[in-house]
Amino acid sequence: MTQNTDRRKFLVATAAVTLLPALPSFAQSDEQAVVEMLTKHPTDSKLRNVFFPRITSVQAGQTVLFKATDRSHNSASIDGMIPDAAEEWDGRINEDVEVTFDVPGVYGYKCTPHAATGMVALIVVEGEGKLDNLEAAQGVRQRGRAKKVFEEIWEEAAELGLLEATST
Amino acid sequence: MRKHGVFSWIIGVLLPLMFGVVAARADSLTIILDRSTNSSELYVAGPAETLLALFDVDRAVIPMQDGVVDYSAFALGTWGIGDALLQNTRVTFDNAPSGFEAMSFMLHPSEDALPLQTPFDANMAIGICSALSSPERYALEEMTGYVGYFSDQTSSASTIEVVLPSVSRTSLNISVVDYMQGGALTFVRRFEPGEPIRFVIPPPGNSFRLNIPLVLLALVSVFAAAWKINHRSFVEHCLRQLFAKHHGRKAQPTSCSE
Numbered sequence: 001m002t003q004n005t006d007r008r009k010f011l012v013a014t015a016a017v018t019l020l021p022a023l024p025s026f027a028q029s030d031e032q033a034v035v036e037m038l039t040k041h042p043t044d045s046k047l048r049n050v051f052f053p054r055i056t057s058v059q060a061g062q063t064v065l066f067k068a069t070d071r072s073h074n075s076a077s078i079d080g081m082i083p084d085a086a087e088e089w090d091g092r093i094n095e096d097v098e099v100t101f102d103v104p105g106v107y108g109y110k111c112t113p114h115a116a117t118g119m120v121a122l123i124v125v126e127g128e129g130k131l132d133n134l135e136a137a138q139g140v141r142q143r144g145r146a147k148k149v150f151e152e153i154w155e156e157a158a159e160l161g162l163l164e165a166t167s168t
Numbered sequence: 169m170r171k172h173g174v175f176s177w178i179i180g181v182l183l184p185l186m187f188g189v190v191a192a193r194a195d196s197l198t199i200i201l202d203r204s205t206n207s208s209e210l211y212v213a214g215p216a217e218t219l220l221a222l223f224d225v226d227r228a229v230i231p232m233q234d235g236v237v238d239y240s241a242f243a244l245g246t247w248g249i250g251d252a253l254l255q256n257t258r259v260t261f262d263n264a265p266s267g268f269e270a271m272s273f274m275l276h277p278s279e280d281a282l283p284l285q286t287p288f289d290a291n292m293a294i295g296i297c298s299a300l301s302s303p304e305r306y307a308l309e310e311m312t313g314y315v316g317y318f319s320d321q322t323s324s325a326s327t328i329e330v331v332l333p334s335v336s337r338t339s340l341n342i343s344v345v346d347y348m349q350g351g352a353l354t355f356v357r358r359f360e361p362g363e364p365i366r367f368v369i370p371p372p373g374n375s376f377r378l379n380i381p382l383v384l385l386a387l388v389s390v391f392a393a394a395w396k397i398n399h400r401s402f403v404e405h406c407l408r409q410l411f412a413k414h415h416g417r418k419a420q421p422t423s424c425s426e
Contacts, residue, residue, distance in 0.1 A: 039295070039297060046288060048288075048291055048292060048295060049295055071297065072295075072296055072297050093243055112243065112244055112245060113242060113243055113244065113245045113246070113272070113296040114245075114272070114295060114296065115245060116245060116247045116269075116270065116271040116272055116318070117271045117272050117291065117294065117295060117316070118271075143247060143269060143271075144247065144269055144270065144271035144272075144317075144318040145207075145209075145271055145318045147318075147320050148206075148207055148318075148320065
């Protein structure tokens, strides 16, 4: 019985450690969130060319590091998918880039050469008015597999409560 | 002895050479279709020059510099090349537009051919990966092109028709790998020189049902042939008896009579 309980605790702990990186980052404003640019998904070998995690939640003023873990990727904001008052970014291929998000809202971004193969992702910057650009962002036409990936991302973000005005 | 030597020479040297020449003159393309319940993906791969010729696209669509492919231009995405390749080609789902749009196009050296059996392989091949930073540069003739298309329409139960804008220059083999839920169907369609390149990929269930009569026919043929071989002597015996009776002669026993 004790052995079973220990085993269960071990499995739960293992699952938590394994799944934790897959969850969106809910880091506090003084921490830096990290998004890796990968050619191969770390846990699903069938997925190629991905940002990991693909949904990140940060506080206004927080910085995100887009880490060029694998080659041939970059991070760039998608036209029409960031708040009006926010600044666009366009990282260089094979290079890390840090972006500070001061304006609350949803931010769609892409890897420039791999966007149409579905290498797109979302950052939600918490704060007042964070949903102001949601409709505009969701209305942006996506190319190729990015359509499918963004459909999944919006659904996932909604399930996580990130697309509610008072999400944590 | 000399005769034997001549035959050996023909079989050992000439025939492989002849087959080699025939094989070398045949173009080939690979098409991988990935049918999902809410989307469709189509991948095409083949020698770069063959791709451009068969899809009737000018080679100027590929960025070149000093006679070699300019990979640096690929960094902004290559779906424009993919769209250009498809612009003169018709792909339909049950006679309606398929809605395919390019995801990516990539060139890899033909000498290092990539595996191309599954949609996953193809998805890897169209990705712009280490080539961007590789110092190696190749002429178009030395490269194989890989292009992928996505449609948000399902084709899981559709007849898909592909009509290319050109005719085959030489013999052309198109290998089609049709992925669907539950497995894949692979077939090769051969086109002779000058033949319009047009083919149909049947809906998943139909291709199997269409083959059932053929399989049954083949089985009946095999059984009939086997029966005929085993009973030939009996039939022959009966005929001989009939023939002898008709001519008033005594039937000769056959060596293998029943």
